[in-house]
Amino acid sequence: MYASRGYPSTPLPVDPQPSRITLVASEHETTVATITVGFDTSEGLHVDTLFAEQANALRDAGHAICEFTTLAVDSAVRSRRVLASLFHSAYIYAHRVMDFDSLLIEVNPRHVSYYQRMLGFEVIGPQRFNTRVNAPAVLLCLDFAHAREKIARFGGRPEFARNERSLYPDFFSSSEEAGILSRLKPMHFNAAGSSRCFQSPCLLQA
Numbered sequence: 001m002y003a004s005r006g007y008p009s010t011p012l013p014v015d016p017q018p019s020r021i022t023l024v025a026s027e028h029e030t031t032v033a034t035i036t037v038g039f040d041t042s043e044g045l046h047v048d049t050l051f052a053e054q055a056n057a058l059r060d061a062g063h064a065i066c067e068f069t070t071l072a073v074d075s076a077v078r079s080r081r082v083l084a085s086l087f088h089s090a091y092i093y094a095h096r097v098m099d100f101d102s103l104l105i106e107v108n109p110r111h112v113s114y115y116q117r118m119l120g121f122e123v124i125g126p127q128r129f130n131t132r133v134n135a136p137a138v139l140l141c142l143d144f145a146h147a148r149e150k151i152a153r154f155g156g157r158p159e160f161a162r163n164e165r166s167l168y169p170d171f172f173s174s175s176e177e178a179g180i181l182s183r184l185k186p187m188h189f190n191a192a193g194s195s196r197c198f199q200s201p202c203l204l205q206a
Contacts, residue, residue: 019043021093022070025086033073033086037094040065047104049132051125051139058102058141066100080161084170087119088151092177095144097184103144106130106137118167120146151177 019041025033038045040059045067048055058065068090073083094100107115115121125139147168154160156173172180 023086023089023093025082025089031074032076033071033082035071035086035090036069037090038067038069039094039098039100045104046132047106047139050106050128050130050137051104054125054139054141055104058104063102064100065102065104066094066098067104067106068094069105080167080170084167085172087167088155088171088177089180091144091147091151092180093184095148096177096181101144103142105140105142107140109136109138112138112140115140117165120150120166 019039020036022034022036024031044052045055045065046069047067055065068087071086073086091103094103105115105121109127112123116123119142121140121142123138124141127136127138129135130137150166150168151171152174154164154166154168155171156169156176158169161169171177
């Protein structure tokens with residue numbers, strides 16, 4: 001998807017990366033969407049390349065930050081529900097399982113208003129040129145507390161989509177989220193009960 005739009009792209013690494021996990025949405029064993037969740041470690045995040053000042057300000061304020069990258073949805077099956085389900089799954093993993101509280105993403109300037117309107121992101125970094133994808137980028141931040149409140153109010157309630165101009169009515173319901181959470185948590189708690197365990201990353205199918 002990225003290469004078709006003229007952006008440099010690389011395949012997923014063969015060997016697992018301890019601080020990253022890629023979630024895959026599939027239909028009849030065909031991949032239709034992906035998103036990668038990156039967790040902040042001593043090695044930092046991709047966003048540090050252009051926006052270290054903003055990322056460090058969040059760290060210094062006590063926030064646990066993560067990033068979503070390489071979001072792609074097959075144009076043949078593009079839909080609000082697929083995007084919402086994939087984003088909600090990544091949110092569950094990053095926030096509810098791993099206990100991160102702030103999400104950073106780099107987006108093309110022309111997509112900024114979409115993420116603001118549909119998910120509640122805020123701009124925290126100016127436009128800069130990202131040599132990794134050979135395109136301009138703006139840094140956005142989402143407080144997971146905002147997403148959690150929206151999910152509680154609108155998740156699994158598509159009838160609210162007409163008045164609630166966001167993706168949240170297409171998210172999973174609270175009961176569906178609880179079911180996903182109950183399946184994910186046992187996989188990533190270490191013996192001491194810490195959720196910040198970066199061992200045994202895996203590929204999930206949504």
